Amino acid sequence: MKATQTVRRILANYEGETPGVKARLCQMLMNGRLGGTGKMVILPVDQGFEHGPARSFAPNPAGYDPHYHYKLAIDAGLNAYAAPLGMLEAGADTFAGQIPTILKANSANSLMSSTASKDQAVTASVDDALRLGCSAIGFTIYPGSDAAFGMFEEIVEMRKEAAAKGLATVIWSYPRGEALDKDGETAIDIAAYAAQIAALVGAHVIKIKLSTDHLSLKEAKAVYKDEEIDIATQAARVKHCMQASFDGRRIVVFSGGAKKGADGIYDDARAIRDGGGNGSIIGRNTFQRPREEALEMLGKIVDIYKGKA
Amino acid sequence: MKATQTVRRILANYEGETPGVKARLCQMLMNGRLGGTGKMVILPVDQGFEHGPARSFAPNPAGYDPHYHYKLAIDAGLNAYAAPLGMLEAGADTFAGQIPTILKANSANSLMSSTASKDQAVTASVDDALRLGCSAIGFTIYPGSDAAFGMFEEIVEMRKEAAAKGLATVIWSYPRGEALDKDGETAIDIAAYAAQIAALVGAHVIKIKLSTDHLSLKEAKAVYKDEEIDIATQAARVKHCMQASFDGRRIVVFSGGAKKGADGIYDDARAIRDGGGNGSIIGRNTFQRPREEALEMLGKIVDIYKGKA
Amino acid sequence: MKATQTVRRILANYEGETPGVKARLCQMLMNGRLGGTGKMVILPVDQGFEHGPARSFAPNPAGYDPHYHYKLAIDAGLNAYAAPLGMLEAGADTFAGQIPTILKANSANSLMSSTASKDQAVTASVDDALRLGCSAIGFTIYPGSDAAFGMFEEIVEMRKEAAAKGLATVIWSYPRGEALDKDGETAIDIAAYAAQIAALVGAHVIKIKLSTDHLSLKEAKAVYKDEEIDIATQAARVKHCMQASFDGRRIVVFSGGAKKGADGIYDDARAIRDGGGNGSIIGRNTFQRPREEALEMLGKIVDIYKGKA
Amino acid sequence: MKATQTVRRILANYEGETPGVKARLCQMLMNGRLGGTGKMVILPVDQGFEHGPARSFAPNPAGYDPHYHYKLAIDAGLNAYAAPLGMLEAGADTFAGQIPTILKANSANSLMSSTASKDQAVTASVDDALRLGCSAIGFTIYPGSDAAFGMFEEIVEMRKEAAAKGLATVIWSYPRGEALDKDGETAIDIAAYAAQIAALVGAHVIKIKLSTDHLSLKEAKAVYKDEEIDIATQAARVKHCMQASFDGRRIVVFSGGAKKGADGIYDDARAIRDGGGNGSIIGRNTFQRPREEALEMLGKIVDIYKGKA
């Protein structure tokens, strides 16, 4: 499969990176209905860990079966499917080679006390990802948490190993922690900072949340006002986050958060597209809907990124 | 020994797993009076560590001798015998090859202050299990404990090593910790979540406790009500836990807790069977009874799983 | 030197253990005046670390010199001599091959604040023991301490290495910690539990203290009463501790604690003998007495174990 | 390129150091407009990590692009460019060989709570520096922080590895922590102490801040008075810091802190020069200005070190 010029241009930004990493990024960028456009839609299913099985799968019980999600991602023509160790293992053989997979290598859960909840456990390794035929590892960092330094050190080590073994690294950069209030977690200055940190520690693909026009850090507020940074619309905020991701030299995909109406999801996708983002990573909003409805929604999102909707 | 089709179907769920792991799972599934049925009864004797020797063995002093439990498990025709390092070592040569063994690789005890009691010590290694001819390692995690992340990281590393060396992994997933009250430890939403976590970190066999119809997590309560998840009977709760174990793609065995009357134990076994569970892991209720009584009880439990009682 | 049948029967209990470990156990069991009887008397000199040099050696200043203790153990015809790294090194060449030695591999001291005093430092390694020609390593665990899990993990790793390199492991199992009061540290239920834990983590030789008829754990009290466990005499308590040591499948030696009168020491030895214990580990009560007096005392203890006194 | 006698004299101070380290120091000392003079001007761009992207780059948005800084350092004829992992990776191929680079190997950020802010995360490795063709690693220590011992141990290990692999080590020695108030962080006694510590743990190049004439440590105050140490002018303080850096046997570069007027910057450079310092490390004051203005400023600083301004 020959890579398009758009994809080759994106790959060129990963200067000095191993051919293995570039090959895996290429594989994800060339896969599915958005293959070759430089845009990506990824299905992540780590909610069984984060929120428990019933909250995640009871709304559409077919989702209790790990095979369901492989099939959904394949049939919707997505770029990649991301999940924790057990989920991937349960279908790794049946669906081998049918869709690029991302092994989510650390995980949190809703059973911990608040003291312990600002961190994640490392629940898989680079060798697990190799064994399961994955294209990338996924890793969450919590900028703002007292545990953040430890998480940075974990992913820096793991990324080095992954790159040396030819795997790409996707970093979920989710501001959370002792120093942030609830509004701060989705504030635009924090979101841009989170993207910057992910880029600085070496992410190949950055996953951040869509943000609000709230500003959280005192020192940042002045700068946003003085320099008249446009954060009025979601598209403007996406654009600012792309700036913070080495002026667009890194692939950035956005998540929209909790389950919401279809129109809201489409608006999000259009804002990501218009702001120059690389795509969506969308989980509960698809797999908690009936399969046909989910396929239709994913189809429409793909069309939006293609500029057809 | 040719594996039955039932067993081969179960093994097929362990996609991409090493032949060594599958061979060991097969060995346990094909052993004893339930061999080939896909059902299992396991004898665990780690109470000497957990509760001390007198509380565990004084009711039936023959049990002070580690040989007693090997013999009990063999004579009852069980699938496997699980115990800590010292217990297995004390009979490893005499009973070599006569019953699959599971080396319990971490342990707690009743001597610690409450602060320290939400964790376990790693008291054996994968190489110990190989040396002693075991089929699997056993490992307890405490979802809900502040120490849970550390425990997850320990078992993920140990499971990887065990699988690479051809040993299966059994995870005791026991909710416990700072964030859970006493009722929460046996609540059905927590039990299902515990099963899910064990599956996600890569358990080949999951051991959980039978649960009550209590719901513990606020966010979960709404889901169980909205989605009308049936948790009214023990069989229904077992069924829900099997869903949470990758829709039955993982072997799950259930324990019943403290010593109780024989009828209660048989009712438990029937509920596990009717809910689609894979079997029982039953310790004090057998080895604290006189040997003949215990053999009779285990015989009846086996009959229940065979559908004859 | 041909091992006696008694010794061979004891060695047979170490099922699946390396020939190296069995050879070292045999060496200690066959050495000295009790050689071949299955009984042992060991001289431990770690009090310089635990209590400081003056408290340990000023009563008999000859003991400041490490050579003194080697000579005492050799001349008294004991089974083994146990000491920390520096003590053994200071005579390792002069007395090479003249008595089996046990390298005490962790140590506490009386200079720490109470917060830090529930743990020990690892102050020697298995390779140190090999280099110095030792027969075994010695290691203290404090069941009941918040640091106990760490200590268990240390000795489990160290024991594995020692066994692989052909050295036996002696565990000092001394209940101490946040969850125990002063009476609890010597209570019979705790002593038996401590012996059980040492056996479970893989001790070849267990060292515990003689206990009182006090019962400490609430849940244990009921069991001791209900099951009518005999703890009335020291001999009965020794017998119960042997039960807790895999029904006598492990070698157990007992210490008597602080310096006391000679008659008390002889009574202790008789109780250990009558309860089926394997012997005494006796330090301050010998090396703080003048050499001739100490030799006479050790001679009489040996005679007691031979049934002659 | 033949090294000047001045540079060879500096290199001779690194006694017993590997030829690799000396070659890299030589490379930096011989590069750019100050090449061969023994003076250095370095561009550091780690503010995206430390203060976030908008505060760092919004004043001159061209700086969002990592290529901008490579070009600025090259076009200004500087000695070296220092930045974190992601920043260097994003231009490592395009600018390979055009300017010596320093991989900043640990990083802090402004999102942490104050409790966690006295430390940094290790965010890159020596092997990363080798892979990216760097001349040195950079590492921050916080003398005065409770985390300082850990930071010292990290850099001592990393320096050893770097030197063995032929890379130089630059230490940012920034007093900060529980034991220091705001004035203490820039006090001259503390600055000299920080330089001394960096030298003692093995820095090849020391980076400290310009200091005030404040004295912070009680014991130090007396000495400065009794011995009549001259700390009245910035040049005198630079001179004292050079004394504290093994009497000038180590290269020391100074930073001036927050953005300030051009005249202040030139005064700083003259003081460094007159006090015998080796040069400036200057970031925000250049890259936050428009490129032409920054080039002019850097040109003038270079002239100052050449004694022409």
Place this chain on the structure above:
Amino acid sequence: MKATQTVRRILANYEGETPGVKARLCQMLMNGRLGGTGKMVILPVDQGFEHGPARSFAPNPAGYDPHYHYKLAIDAGLNAYAAPLGMLEAGADTFAGQIPTILKANSANSLMSSTASKDQAVTASVDDALRLGCSAIGFTIYPGSDAAFGMFEEIVEMRKEAAAKGLATVIWSYPRGEALDKDGETAIDIAAYAAQIAALVGAHVIKIKLSTDHLSLKEAKAVYKDEEIDIATQAARVKHCMQASFDGRRIVVFSGGAKKGADGIYDDARAIRDGGGNGSIIGRNTFQRPREEALEMLGKIVDIYKGKA
């Protein structure tokens, strides 16, 4: 150079030690004006780390230059020179082979808060010592500190590596910590205990402070009184500390603490000599004096150990 009989007798106490260690001890014992006498005078210069550069070197500014101290030790005909990594590196080539050096491998400083000040950072490695041609590593332990266990474990590991690589180990055993008051730090019972601990963890050379006749530990007081241990004079206390150092089987050198008058220093040396100690380790009292005065003082101290003053 043929070792004297006195030196050979000292070396014989290091039973079973590697020839490399013995060679290095021999090298230090045979060097300088006291060579062959079994006595040692060592120059330690770690005060730049401990107290900062101005407090250490401003009284005699020539000492800012690391070369100064090498020369002082050489010209005074001392046995060895001890300093941290950077200090040794700065003269390692110029003075190679001219005096045995001891690499101080851990360090504290006066910038830490009191919480953090009961520990030291490991700031050099055994391989650093080999690379720099050192004869020994030096390491401080703080018996009495909550961090002491960690320090013991560090030096036990490091000593093992050093001995295997043919380097001797000098332990600075300085009582300090949560459990000791100011008087306790220099009390004779604590000093003897500190010497004993250093010997037990394997020190080849022990460095302790001269002590007072204060007794600190309650249990020790009784023993000193009951056993009538002579602690009335400094010489008697030195003698007692030699007892505590395996009855003189280990080399012990004493430091006198803060700067004091010349006569006090000479009295100290005579007490050490008369009590049977091996010598002095003396820093500030020499290098803070003008060079000629320091040389004269060191000359007189050497004469004292030779019995000529």
